[in-house]
Amino acid sequence: MKVLYTAEALATGEGRDGQARTSDGKLEVKLASPVELGGNGEGTNPEQLFAAGYGACFHSALRVVARRQKADVSDSSVRAKVDFGANGQGGYGLGVHLEVSLPKVDAATAQALVEAAHQVCPYSNATRGNIEVELTVVEAAA
Known part of the structure; x- marks a missing residue:
């Protein structure tokens, strides 16, 4: 790298x-x-800091992907939720839920942008295969 x-x-x-x-x-x-x-x-706490960092980083990746595809992501947002829990092996683990709002693009475009951003985002690349990351489009244009 x-x-x-x-x-x-x-x-x-x-x-x-x-x-x-x-x-x-x-x-x-x-x-x-x-x-x-x-x-x-x-x-x-560390989970709040991780949530803030991941949410901001993912939102930035989303904007990069949208700009490349000429999609309107104005008024978009990313809510990151980080779960902390026992991993069943004597240690602890994390899980992430990213809720993405893209009110100016249709649902199919929103989903495609979110999936593309997940491939670009450094946090997504760092966590891939290590923790569960759930991606949800919570708002898109009708």
Whole structure:
């Protein structure tokens, strides 16, 4: 792979109950386990950060694919949901649900764009074969 950019962040403290900061200082967050996992929920958690990153990255890939196909993806959005759970082998795993809204294209075009974006998106390429990623078009033009 020809590296085009490297992001860097440092996590300190107590892991899920610590803090994280990017090397450029543009992102600095307090981390806290969610209440559902026994934490106090008073900070963000790695799954939320992953959801935000994946959603933004997928949306960008979707826009690239749409531009190539001259499809109107204005007013589009991607909601990313990241599941955390026991994997049945003594460890933990993740699952992702991406809900894509493409109100200006028909359902067939929307589905084709989502599938094409899934082949382009770096997060999709990194997770493919490792975790389940469910893609759903939640809105398209009639």
